[in-house]
Amino acid sequence: MKSFLTFTLTILALFLLSGNALAGGGDATAGKAVFDTKCKMCHGPDGKGNAALAKAMNVTLPDMTSQATQSKSDDAFKKQIAEGGGKMKPFKGLTDQQITDVIAFIRSLAK
Secondary structure, eight states: OHHHHHHHHHHHHHHHHTTTTTTTTOOHHHHHHHHHHHTHHHHOTTSSOOHHHHHHHTOOOOOTTSHHHHTSOHHHHHHHHHHOBTTBOOOTTOOHHHHHHHHHHHHHTTO
C-alpha cells in the first residue's frame, strides 16, 4: 500500500512539474494557426506589431514579447480577445479552446 501511494504521488508530481497542468490546456501550435489567420495582420508574425498598419490606424500595437504584455493574466488576454478594447474589435466565433491556444502561442513568443 505504501509503495502504491508513493508511486501515485510521484506520478502526480511529475505531471504537475511537466507544466501540463499549469499550462491551462493551451496548445501553442494550434494557437499559432489561429494567430496566423486572425491576429498576424495587425500583431505581426513575431507578435511585435505591424508598424505600417499601426501608423495607418494611428495606434500603438503592443509587443507581445515584452515583459509588460507577458505579465498580463490569461483572463486579461481572454477578455481582450473576446470583448476587444481600444480599436481592437472582439473576435467572434472563436471557441474557448482556440482562445486558450492563442494565449499559449502568445506566451511562447517570450521564450
